[in-house]
Amino acid sequence: MTLDHIRNWLRARVAFYVERAPEEIDPDVKFVEVGLDSVFAMSLSGDIEDEFGLVVEPTVAWDHPTVNALADYLHAEAA
Amino acid sequence: MAEPVLPSVLTVERCLELDAREEFPGEICRALTDLGAERHYLPGVPAERLLALIRSLAGRDFTVALAHCKTYLGSVATWVGGTPEQVAALSARVSGGAVVSLALTERDHGSDVLAGEVTATPVPGGYRLDGEKWLINNATRADVVCVLARTGDSGDARGFSLFLVDKDTLPAHAYRCLPKVATHGVRGADISGIAFTGAVVPPEAMVGEPGTGLEVLLKGLQLTRTLCGGMSLGMGEHALRIVLDFAERHHMYGRPLADLPLTTRALADSYVDLLVAEAVTVVSTRSIHSLTGEQSLVSAVVKYYVPTLIDRTLQRLAKVLGARALLTDGPFQKIWRDHAIVGVFDGNTWVNLGTLVNQFPALVRGYRRGRVDAAGLAAATGLKQPLPPLDPARLSLAARDGCSLVQSLAGDPDAPLELRERADRLHEAMAGWRPRGREVPPELFGLAREYARLYAAAACVRLWADNALDDVWLRACLARVFDRPDAATDHLLDLTRRGRAFSFLRGVDHDA
Numbered sequence: 001m002t003l004d005h006i007r008n009w010l011r012a013r014v015a016f017y018v019e020r021a022p023e024e025i026d027p028d029v030k031f032v033e034v035g036l037d038s039v040f041a042m043s044l045s046g047d048i049e050d051e052f053g054l055v056v057e058p059t060v061a062w063d064h065p066t067v068n069a070l071a072d073y074l075h076a077e078a079a
Numbered sequence: 080m081a082e083p084v085l086p087s088v089l090t091v092e093r094c095l096e097l098d099a100r101e102e103f104p105g106e107i108c109r110a111l112t113d114l115g116a117e118r119h120y121l122p123g124v125p126a127e128r129l130l131a132l133i134r135s136l137a138g139r140d141f142t143v144a145l146a147h148c149k150t151y152l153g154s155v156a157t158w159v160g161g162t163p164e165q166v167a168a169l170s171a172r173v174s175g176g177a178v179v180s181l182a183l184t185e186r187d188h189g190s191d192v193l194a195g196e197v198t199a200t201p202v203p204g205g206y207r208l209d210g211e212k213w214l215i216n217n218a219t220r221a222d223v224v225c226v227l228a229r230t231g232d233s234g235d236a237r238g239f240s241l242f243l244v245d246k247d248t249l250p251a252h253a254y255r256c257l258p259k260v261a262t263h264g265v266r267g268a269d270i271s272g273i274a275f276t277g278a279v280v281p282p283e284a285m286v287g288e289p290g291t292g293l294e295v296l297l298k299g300l301q302l303t304r305t306l307c308g309g310m311s312l313g314m315g316e317h318a319l320r321i322v323l324d325f326a327e328r329h330h331m332y333g334r335p336l337a338d339l340p341l342t343t344r345a346l347a348d349s350y351v352d353l354l355v356a357e358a359v360t361v362v363s364t365r366s367i368h369s370l371t372g373e374q375s376l377v378s379a380v381v382k383y384y385v386p387t388l389i390d391r392t393l394q395r396l397a398k399v400l401g402a403r404a405l406l407t408d409g410p411f412q413k414i415w416r417d418h419a420i421v422g423v424f425d426g427n428t429w430v431n432l433g434t435l436v437n438q439f440p441a442l443v444r445g446y447r448r449g450r451v452d453a454a455g456l457a458a459a460t461g462l463k464q465p466l467p468p469l470d471p472a473r474l475s476l477a478a479r480d481g482c483s484l485v486q487s488l489a490g491d492p493d494a495p496l497e498l499r500e501r502a503d504r505l506h507e508a509m510a511g512w513r514p515r516g517r518e519v520p521p522e523l524f525g526l527a528r529e530y531a532r533l534y535a536a537a538a539c540v541r542l543w544a545d546n547a548l549d550d551v552w553l554r555a556c557l558a559r560v561f562d563r564p565d566a567a568t569d570h571l572l573d574l575t576r577r578g579r580a581f582s583f584l585r586g587v588d589h590d591a
Contacts, residue, residue, distance in 0.1 A: 017516030030235070036516040038193065038236040039437055042477045043514065046441050049479070058477035059294055062236040 001052065001078050007071040013047055014067060027067035038062065044070075054078060083119075083132045085139060086110035091410050094140035098413055101266045103220070104143050111136075111147050112176045120151040121170055122158040123468060126302065126367040130309040130360070137313025141417035142265045144310060149217045152303050152425070153179030153225050156241050159302075159471045160287035160295030169243065172223060180221035182212035182273055183296070190430050192227065192293065193235070197275065199228035199242060205281040206230075206242065211257070213272035216424075219256040220269045222246060227292050239292035242284045244275075253278035264416035298474040301374040302367060303425055304382035308360030310421050311389040315353050316581050318414045322346070322396045325403070327576070336399070337576065345395050347572035351559040352392040353581055354571070355535055356385045358556060361584050362459050362484065362538040368466040369458035371473035376442070376482050377534075379426075379434035384531040386422040393418055435527035436519050438478060442530070443510045445481020446502070449489055456483040460541035462584065484537045485530070493544040495557070498536055505529055536560045542584070552583055 007027065015022040018035040025034055031041050041061040048056055054077055057063075064070040089107050097104050111117075119129045129151065136144035150173060157169045173179060188194040197210030208228055218224065224244045231238030246254065257272035287295055323346055326337035336342050363381045367374055393415050397404035404411050422428050435442075458464040488494045488502045509526055536557055543553040551567045558565030575581065 014516075017514060019515065032234055032236075038234075039434070040514075040516045041236075043437060043440055045477060046444065046479065050444070055479075058475060058479070059236075062294075065235070065237075 001075070003071060003075045006052070006074050006078075007067060009051060010071050010074075011067050013044065025067060027071075030065045031061055031067075032065070036061075048074065052078060083116070083135045084114060085135060086114055089136075089139050089143060091139060094142060095408070095410060095413060097267045098142060099266075099407065101261070103267050103269055104140070104146060107140075107143050108147050111143070116147060117150060117173055117176060120148070120154055120173055122166060125466065126306065126364045126469065127361070127466075130306055130364045133306055133309035134313040134316075137310040138317045139313075141310065141314055141414070142267045144313070145216060145265055145268050146220075149181070150177075150179045151306075152299075153181045153217070153221065153223065155299035155302055156181070156225050156295050157243060157286055159299045159474060160241070160291060162287065165243070165283070165286060169223070177222040178217055178220050179223045179225065180215060180217040182215045182218060182224050182226045184212065184214055186211065186213040186272075190427060192239075192296075194233065195227060195229055195239065196233075197226065197228045199226075199230050199240060199280075199285075202279060205279055205284065208242065208244065208275040208278040208280060211272060211274040213257060214260065214270060215272050217269050218271045218273045219259065224273060225286070226273075226275075227296060230289055230292070236293050237290040240289050241286040241292040241295055242280055243286060244278070244280055244284060248280075249278050252276065262420075264413070264418070264420050294476060297375075297476055298471070300426055301378040301474060304378040304431070305360075305363050305367060305374065307421055307425055308356065308363065308381045308385040311385045311418065312353065312356055312360055314414050314418045314421075315349075315356060315389040315392055318393055318396050318411060319346070319349050319353060319581065321409075321411050321414075322349075322399050323576070326399055342399055343569065343572065345399050347568045348559065349392045349396050350572050350575055350581065351555045351568050352388055354552065354583055355539065355556050355559050356388055357582055357584055358538045358542050359385055359535050361462075362542060365462075365466060366455070366459040366484075368469050369455040370452055370483055371470060372475045373452075373478040373480075373482055374474060375434065375476055376438055376478040377484075379431040380531045380534045382426055383428050383431040383435070383528075384535060386418070387428060389418060390422060429524070432524045432527040433519060435530055436523045438481075439509045439512070439523070439526075440514055441478060442481045442485070443506050445478075446486050446489065446506045449486060450480040450483070451487045451490075452480070452483045453487075456487055456541070457545065459484070460538070461545040462542075463546070482534065484541065485534050487541070488533075488537050491540070494537070494540050498533075498540065498557070501536075502533055505533055532560055546584075548583060 011025050012022045015025050032038050042058040044061045045056050045058045048054055064073045088110050119132045133148055157165050185195055199206040199208050226242045226244050227239055229238055230240040255274045259271045262270055326342055327335055329336045363377045366377050458466055488499055539556040551570055555567035555571050
């Protein structure tokens with residue numbers, strides 16, 4: 001699983017939730033500033049488990065609050 | 080389970096007088112502390128025991144319940160997220176009778192806690208608190224206040240931390256308690272506020288790690304929101320006793336009011352509402368211990384469903400009393416006014432329904448995969464089953480595998496077919512909505528309400544099956560959950576009028 005793959009998937013997922021195109025999501029801007037509600041962001045942990053089989057805390061998007069930060073974290077976890 | 084002992088000064092009449100004068104029930108609260116009621120608020124106490132206290136107090140007077148039990152709300156964040164030293168220190172204060180309050184909301188932000196403007200800035204010797212918390216129960220009376228303050232960026236879920244502020248250690252100019260506000264219900268309660276101006280607290284005042292304030296707070300609220308069911312139960316039972324007594328004694332058209340068909344129906348429906356509320360509250364309180372990781376969901380169901388149900392029950396009972404419901408010398412009007420606050424504080428109805436909506440994807444996934452923690456569920460619904468102590472580390476902000484109780488319906492031979500089909504249809508409808516990260520469509524709140532009803536029905540089915548309850552109890556409860564008339568309802572009321580207790584579950588031999 002490459003970092004690029006994780007990053008693209010995550011960007012698409014966030015874009016889906018905030019109803020925008022993936023390319024409109026700046027991977028270095030915080031989720032909350034992109035328009036993702038911080039309570040709703042906890043459901044990303046379920047998506048991550050489904051997609052990558054990785055069990056992460058519901059607060060993972062609070063601790064790694066951008067596409068790039070979270071992708072880096074997941075890539076390290078999956079390694 | 081043994082009923083908690085209440086002090087003799089705690090009488091309905093005395094509390095009505097205090098309420099009329101908007102006077103705080105200080106003597107009664109001191110008497111409760113003399114009896115050791117505050118020991119219920121310490122870590123390690125089974126949740127059912129605390130529930131029994133809250134239910135008994137609310138059944139006598141809600142102002143007193145709110146005033147005394149607030150110390151648990153003020154302490155719970157420390158029990159959940161504090162260091163062992165912080166837990167030990169606060170336990171000693173609570174055991175010594177200290178009043179602890181939680182200061183969460185602010186004048187301009189209400190439920191939008193991420194917009195909070197009270198700040199905690201690192202300074203030599205600790206943190207400096209500045210800003211105002213408002214509409215805080217016991218803000219003025221409290222010895223210790225647990226304050227949510229911003230330590231990072233506004234709007235950042237990791238930008239807030241909790242601080243245990245011991246008022247005695249602050250210089251007089253560092254804080255100011257705001258005047259008590261005049262309220263519709265609980266008129267004697269100390270609903271006030273506190274404003275900090277350069278109040279420096281030591282580093283060890285921070286509960287747990289920096290940035291964990293919101294997480295710890297939300298975990299603590301999972302416990303208190305569940306226990307709020309006991310407030311509604313106590314008040315609902317008190318109200319039904321008053322109205323039933325009146326309807327038996329008061330004659331109209333040559334017979335007791337209670338025998339008029341419309342009144343009988345209103346009383347019977349109210350009685351079964353209480354049985355349903357009891358079923359939901361008891362299962363959910365037990366699940367704190369045995370299904371701990373699901374409590375984000377369970378607490379939201381209870382905190383939405385039970386107060387909303389009992390609000391409706393009180394409305395119906397008021398019609399039986401007629402004009403007397405509005406007379407200020409009787410206790411009913413106080414209960415009616417007091418209960419209105421339960422659906423508002425500690426996370427209001429919309430916050431709780433929103434919590435359910437946010438978890439729809441996990442709920443649909445869990446239901447389709449038939450995920451059930453069978454041992455945890457059996458302990459929650461089998462009233463004679465032993466419960467493990469609560470492990471706060473197992474609390475989670477999201478129920479990863481959904482809700483065992485509702486998900487157990489799919490493969491449950493005890494569940495009526497109609498209920499299983501209803502569960503299938505509801506989860507289809509939940510799955511049909513595109514999840515959105517902002518601006519939840521109002522229709523989803525309707526599905527969340529339907530989910531709470533399904534949870535209530537499932538709680539009744541499992542309690543009935545696991546504790547050999549009467550068939551008539553289950554039939555009546557399910558009919559009430561789904562708003563259908565059923566002859567079983569009237570039959571249960573007949574039993575009550577002949578002296579049977581309002582509670583069915585109190586008759587079951589509990590382990591605790």
